Amino acid sequence: MNIHIIGIGHTGSKISEELCSAGHKINAIDTDKKSFTKLPSELIDNKYIKPIMGNGNSKDTINSLRIINSDIVIICTGKDTLNCLIAQKISILANIDKEKIIILIKDFYIGNFYRSLGFSIFNKIDSISDPVLKLIKNRNI
Amino acid sequence: MYIIIGGGGNISEEIASSLLSSGDEVHVIDIDENIIEKINSNLGIIGSVGTLTNIRDLEKSGIGRAAMFIAASDNDEDNLVACQLVKHNFETSETVSIYKYMDNYEVFQQSGIDHPINLTELTINRLSSIINTHAAVSLIELPGRDKGIISVKVPPNSQVLGLTIKEIPFVQETKVLMVASENGEIHDNLQEYKLSARDELIIRVPNGLESEIHTIITTNIYEK
Numbered sequence: 001m002n003i004h005i006i007g008i009g010h011t012g013s014k015i016s017e018e019l020c021s022a023g024h025k026i027n028a029i030d031t032d033k034k035s036f037t038k039l040p041s042e043l044i045d046n047k048y049i050k051p052i053m054g055n056g057n058s059k060d061t062i063n064s065l066r067i068i069n070s071d072i073v074i075i076c077t078g079k080d081t082l083n084c085l086i087a088q089k090i091s092i093l094a095n096i097d098k099e100k101i102i103i104l105i106k107d108f109y110i111g112n113f114y115r116s117l118g119f120s121i122f123n124k125i126d127s128i129s130d131p132v133l134k135l136i137k138n139r140n141i
Numbered sequence: 142m143y144i145i146i147g148g149g150g151n152i153s154e155e156i157a158s159s160l161l162s163s164g165d166e167v168h169v170i171d172i173d174e175n176i177i178e179k180i181n182s183n184l185g186i187i188g189s190v191g192t193l194t195n196i197r198d199l200e201k202s203g204i205g206r207a208a209m210f211i212a213a214s215d216n217d218e219d220n221l222v223a224c225q226l227v228k229h230n231f232e233t234s235e236t237v238s239i240y241k242y243m244d245n246y247e248v249f250q251q252s253g254i255d256h257p258i259n260l261t262e263l264t265i266n267r268l269s270s271i272i273n274t275h276a277a278v279s280l281i282e283l284p285g286r287d288k289g290i291i292s293v294k295v296p297p298n299s300q301v302l303g304l305t306i307k308e309i310p311f312v313q314e315t316k317v318l319m320v321a322s323e324n325g326e327i328h329d330n331l332q333e334y335k336l337s338a339r340d341e342l343i344i345r346v347p348n349g350l351e352s353e354i355h356t357i358i359t360t361n362i363y364e365k
Contacts, residue, residue, distance in 0.1 A: 089247070092247050
C-alpha cells in the first residue's frame with residue numbers, strides 16, 4: 001500500500017519503520033529535516049521510505065503530495081488538535097474516505113468525537129494499557 | 142447571557158471587556174496562569190486556569206449553562222476542536238471560533254461551528270473599505286445564515302450609471318437597502334434615484350450570490 005505519514009516524531013518514525021518492514025511504501029512528511037534522522041538510513045537509501053520536508057497542514061503540501069492517491073494517511077504530530085485540523089483538511093481537499101485517515105489522539109473525549117465523525121483513531125495509552133489489562137485478565141490477578 | 146471565552150489573549154480581553162459592559166456574564170479560561178491573573182486584575186475575577194479543549198476544564202467553567210462559547214486563542218486548531226467538542230458534548234446554544242489562517246477556511250466553514258470568523262478576511266474587508274476599491278465588502282451575516290448584507294461601490298464607468306435601482310437586473314431576493322453618495326448624502330427615495338459614480342450601495346443578498354451582484358454593479362459599460 002501507498003501510505004503517507006505526517007509527523008515523524010518517535011511514534012511516526014516507529015510506525016514508518018514497522019509498516020515499511022511489512023512491505024508498504026512510505027511517504028514520511030515533517031517540517032523538520034532533523035526528524036528524518038530517526039528513520040533507518042538503509043530504508044531511505046533503498047527508497048522504501050521517502051522523506052518529504054513540508055508542512056502537512058498546508059493546502060499546497062497536501063495538493064503537491066498527491067495524497068489523493070494514498071491508500072492510508074496516518075497523522076501523528078505531537079499535538080491532538082493539530083492532528084484533527086490536518087485530518088479534516090485532508091478529508092476535504094483530497095476527498096479520501098475518513099476511515100482511511102488515521103489520527104493519533106491522546107485525549108479521550110476528542111478521540112471519541114473524531115471517531116464519531118468517521119475518522120480512525122489510535123491512542124498510545126490504549127496501545128499500552130490494552131495488553132496490560134489482557135495480561136492481568138489472563139493471569140487472573 | 143452567560144458567555145465563556147476560551148483563550149485569554151488580547152482579543153479575548155477586549156471581547157470580555159465589551160461583553161461585561163453590555164451586562165453579560167463572562168468567564169475566560171486559559172492555560173497560562175499569568176494571563177488569567179492579568180485578566181482577573183483588569184476585569185474582576187472572571188478567569189480560571191484550564192485548557193479550552195479539555196472537557197473537565199470546560200465543565201468547571203460552567204459550559205453546561207452557557208448560551209455561547211467563543212474560542213479566541215492564538216491557535217486555529219485549538220479553537221476548532223474546542224468549539225466542536227462544546228457543540229458535541231453540551232447544549233451550549235452557539236459556538237463562535239476565531240481563526241487566523243485562510244488556509245483553514247474550508248475546514249472551519251464545514252466544521253459545524255455556528256460562527257467561524259476569519260481575522261484575515263476581516264482585515265481584507267476593512268482594507269477594501271479604506272482603500273477606494275470596488276470590491277464587495279461583507280458587512281453582516283443575517284440570522285438564519287442564508288442572507289447577508291454587503292456594500293459595493295459603483296465604479297466611474299459602470300454599466301449601472303444613470304439607472305434606477307429597479308432597472309438593475311438583480312436576482313430575486315436581493316434588496317438595495319441604502320444608497321450613500323461620496324459626499325455622505327443618504328438618498329431617501331430609492332425608487333427614483335439614479336445611480337452616480339462612487340455611490341455606495343448597501344445590499345441584502347442571498348449567500349453565495351455576492352460575486353454575481355458585485356459583477357452586475359462593477360461591469361464596465363463598454364464590456365456589456
